[in-house]
Amino acid sequence: MASLINCPHCGVRPREEFTIRGDAGPVRPAPDADFGAWDAYVHLRDNVRGPMAEHWQHSGGCRRWLVVERDTFTHEVFAVVDAADYTRVPVAKPARARKAANPAGRRGGA
């Protein structure tokens, strides 16, 4: 994992300021979804080796939830966007292409 993460609100900050939640890929099922859907959401993981999007919170800074796209093998960070600006795309898609589609611009207030 890189030692620095570029928060879209606070700029380049040390990784210790951030707290990870995990894979940003899974989507919460509807409350009345069947049991299998909930089991898969809560317990099963793709556990990607390679480019992956994750939820991190800038807990020692602006406290915004972010989506960090990074490689779980090389530890390279490709892009960081505010979670509110993130649109889910299939994980298999090359991460670098997503970077261009999601400009990590400053997002005030929200």
Place this chain on the structure above:
Amino acid sequence: MRYSAFSIFRAALAGNRGWKPAWRKPEPKPHYDVIIVGGGGHGLATAHYLAKNHGITNVAVLEKGYLGSGNVGRNTTIVRANYLLEGNEPFFAHSLKLWEGLEQELNFNAMMSQRGVINLYHSDGQRDAYARRGNAMRLAGEDAELLNRDQVRELAPFLDFDNARFPIHGGLMQRRGGTARHDGVAWGYARSADSFGVDLIENCEVTGIRREGGRVTGVETTRGFIGCNRLGLAAAGHSSRVAEMAGMRLPIESQVLQAFVSEGLKPFIDQVITFGAALFYLSQSDKGGLVFGGSLDMYNSYAQRGNLATVESVMEAACALAPAVARVKALRAWGGVMDMSMDGSPIIDKTPVQDLYLNCGWCYGGFKATPASGWCFAHLLATGEIHPLAGAFRLDRFARGYQIDETGHGAQANLH
């Protein structure tokens, strides 16, 4: 060749030119009764017990690197059986019993050292929790002893007992716990399995799992297709990747855990000591180096290296526990890829694919489990039945709501 004091003496007289390699380097056969994916501690132990307990010797262990190049060579060598929950403790108690007879069984010096494991407590609440844990251990037939502050001080005088934030009030001692030489364990199991006729095939990475009509027929590897009747996966941190080849998603995240060794010192820490205020554990190897580690780096990783932020927090814990180590130089640091399960407990089970068996989810506690894991997995591969000691380690326990959650953290892999 049987190893003994006499064999050393005889080889020395012959100029030490008579030693043979401890195992063969066979070419893979086209078909085996059982193939085990992963030539680490658990895979090699499984092969040993398949041959010894069940008489199944037409077995291959496939390893993508060299034998023992994964987590069995990258841990902090601690052996203990101090679990709370009844799904876990009998299994680890059996493992500790196997450790005690391991060197005689394998005819290999694994440097098993029952020096004792002390879990320190720093508050009244923590003492109560450890008393409860100790009682659970004794109910399962294990030894456990609650030490007060003076008893701990007698054993480990160099700790910071009067730390302002985390004073040491005592510790839970398991005297039969200790350490073993991690590589020696892998080599001992490998040599024994090989002597029974098991083929240990190194530099052979599995790239696909071939299935016909819902059952496994063999594996595609970098050294060609190899057929089998039954396939066992013991791929530790890469379990999700191998299971994916059979169309499975596992309740596992792969995370990196770091460990460290210091320069050699005179005898200083006699036991394995764990800090109750932070996840930190410390022992001293026979060479004199302090062996220590802390918590996960907390993020998914397949790289066998970690982050400096974690290095710093581990060093801080070391200095808080034993201030005398502050000026000791760290010699080496390394990381291993852990298969962190969603409840912190392992999986030894059948899978929805017929003749495919799974051994994974050992989190950062796999080393001490090596003998019992091999014992139970061999039983499963040989008979198709779950071993009673591993009866709680089922793959579907998450869906059924029967998690074995020692820490009570829920389905968050990095908190176990």
